[in-house]
Amino acid sequence: MTKNQFIVNIKNLNQYFGHTKLRNQILFDINLAVKSGEIMIMTGPSGSGKTTLLTLIGALRSVQEGSLKFLDQELCGASHEQLVKVRRQIGYIFQAHNLLDFLTARQNVQMSLELHKNIPKYEARIQSEAMLQAVKLGNRVNYYPSDLSGGQKQRVAIARALVSHPKLILADEPTAALDSKSGRDVVNLMQQLSKEQNCAILIVTHDNRILDIADRIIHMEDGRLIKEVS
Numbered sequence: 449m450t451k452n453q454f455i456v457n458i459k460n461l462n463q464y465f466g467h468t469k470l471r472n473q474i475l476f477d478i479n480l481a482v483k484s485g486e487i488m489i490m491t492g493p494s495g496s497g498k499t500t501l502l503t504l505i506g507a508l509r510s511v512q513e514g515s516l517k518f519l520d521q522e523l524c525g526a527s528h529e530q531l532v533k534v535r536r537q538i539g540y541i542f543q544a545h546n547l548l549d550f551l552t553a554r555q556n557v558q559m560s561l562e563l564h565k566n567i568p569k570y571e572a573r574i575q576s577e578a579m580l581q582a583v584k585l586g587n588r589v590n591y592y593p594s595d596l597s598g599g600q601k602q603r604v605a606i607a608r609a610l611v612s613h614p615k616l617i618l619a620d621e622p623t624a625a626l627d628s629k630s631g632r633d634v635v636n637l638m639q640q641l642s643k644e645q646n647c648a649i650l651i652v653t654h655d656n657r658i659l660d661i662a663d664r665i666i667h668m669e670d671g672r673l674i675k676e677v678s
């Protein structure tokens with residue numbers, strides 16, 4: 449794959465919630481391309497449609513109108529099986545870290561790897577521990593989430609998202625629950641790992657303090673991408 453190939457290519461996308469007469473248009477004529485390895489930040493007021501767009505790109509809901517391609521796969525009209533296949537190639541990081549409380553840090557990361565790739569448990573364990581080292585949690589691999597700080601939990605979530613080396617990471621308000629130092633650490637790590645793995649990252653955020661890590665910033669308002677600052 450060449451460096452500038454589009455990971456995501458969206459053309460004239462419209463999205464609605466609800467049925468028939470009462471349906472509500474949420475996204476209007478979205479056009480957006482994400483390149484391999486690029487870090488893009490999406491800002492915009494609450495309710496403007498950012499999460500909706502992120503879940504469409506992440507194949508977590510069906511695209512209703514227009515075109516959304518993940519690599520060469522069209523997601524508009526894709527079957528459930530096709531969407532599931534696409535999901536395996538994407539890493540997700542959410543505001544609430546969504547770790548499983550009854551699994552250790554290492555087990556949380558390893559479970560993602562075993563779901564995504566058909567690799568032996570022994571290998572998965574080594575790779576999971578290496579990924580936790582990379583997010584500076586090498587000394588916390590056997591801790592449960594309840595014994596980790598907010599920033600540490602979010603770093604486990606990053607390790608979990610990146611361990612299978614996805615070509616795309618989607619992050620919805622990843623620093624919202626963190627103090628500014630932990631938030632900074634978390635995005636610095638995301639930036640560093642994205643460069644190392646040539647992984648594109650799309651981050652939705654209200655956090656102005658992290659805008660500088662972006663290669664490109666886009667702005668959503670009332671369901672429309674209104675301007676591109678570069």
Ligand SMILES: Nc1ncnc2c1ncn2[C@@H]1O[C@H](COP(=O)(O)OP(=O)(O)O)[C@@H](O)[C@H]1O
Nearest residue numbers: 465466474492493494495496497498499500501
């Ligand atoms: N499952 C849903 N059903 C109906 N409306 C929804 C649903 N999810 C979100 N919405 C509406 O879609 C709009 C965009 O929401 P969202 O994408 O979550 O915005 P943001 O992430 O920018 O805050 C809002 O008006 C919200 O009320």
Ligand SMILES: [Mg+2]
Nearest residue numbers: 498499500620
């Ligand atoms: Mg949102």
